[in-house]
Amino acid sequence: xxxxxxxxxxxxxxxxxxxxxxxxxxxxxxxxxxxxxxxxxxxxxxxxxxxxxxxxxxxxxxxxxxxxxxxxxxxxxxxxxxxxxxxxxxxxxxxxxxxxxxxxxxxxxxxxxxxxxxxxxxxxxxxxxxxxxxxxxxxxxxxxxxxxxxxxxxxxxxxxxxxxxxxxxxxxxxxxxxxxxxxxxxxxxxxxxxxxxxxxxxxxxxxxxx
Numbered sequence: 001x002x003x004x005x006x007x008x009x010x011x012x013x014x015x016x017x018x019x020x021x022x023x024x025x026x027x028x029x030x031x032x033x034x035x036x037x038x039x040x041x042x043x044x045x046x047x048x049x050x051x052x053x054x055x056x057x058x059x060x061x062x063x064x065x066x067x068x069x070x071x072x073x074x075x076x077x078x079x080x081x082x083x084x085x086x087x088x089x090x091x092x093x094x095x096x097x098x099x100x101x102x103x104x105x106x107x108x109x110x111x112x113x114x115x116x117x118x119x120x121x122x123x124x125x126x127x128x129x130x131x132x133x134x135x136x137x138x139x140x141x142x143x144x145x146x147x148x149x150x151x152x153x154x155x156x157x158x159x160x161x162x163x164x165x166x167x168x169x170x171x172x173x174x175x176x177x178x179x180x181x182x183x184x185x186x187x188x189x190x191x192x193x194x195x196x197x198x199x200x201x202x203x204x205x206x207x208x209x210x
């Protein structure tokens with residue numbers, strides 16, 4: 001079983017105040033044996049030190065990425081940091097941050113990070129949660145194809161870092177307070193995790209023509 005705890009803050013200017021707000025929503029004394037964190041935020045949360053302060057304070061690894069907007073705790077906003085903690089007694093977590101991905105070294109960089117994360121698990125990975133970088137010269141589909149080959153078909157779920165600009169110049173991935181434009185952040189899980197994937201089409205009424 002994996003228990004999920006969520007918190008959020010819109011305090012983008014004061015790292016101490018943002019951290020206090022998160023800690024009021026998540027009781028770090030009530031965690032199970034193994035825990036890991038996932039965050040999404042507007043890129044200024046990185047520039048103002050909030051992300052670093054949050055990652056440094058947590059007694060477990062944290063990965064994440066920038067987004068155009070975040071939604072958590074019944075709130076949705078561009079200037080919202082969303083923080084999720086996965087905690088479990090029977091599932092183990094291990095994180096890694098790849099070297100920057102480029103056309104010529106994508107699979108090699110992913111292999112190194114994946115093997116590093118696997119080495120810290122008590123057994124084989126059963127599920128991977130990942131935040132892909134936005135790489136102008138690489139499609140997410142190409143990265144996923146390489147990653148699937150590296151991990152031998154282990155189920156992968158996640159998203160792609162983004163921001164509010166058309167060029168995505170500020171998109172960043174995050175791992176334990178470190179940030180990068182072209183690195184992939186991953187969480188490997190070992191234990192009784194059996195994901196099911198569903199695909200559906202958006203109703204036409206929910207699609208806006210630009």
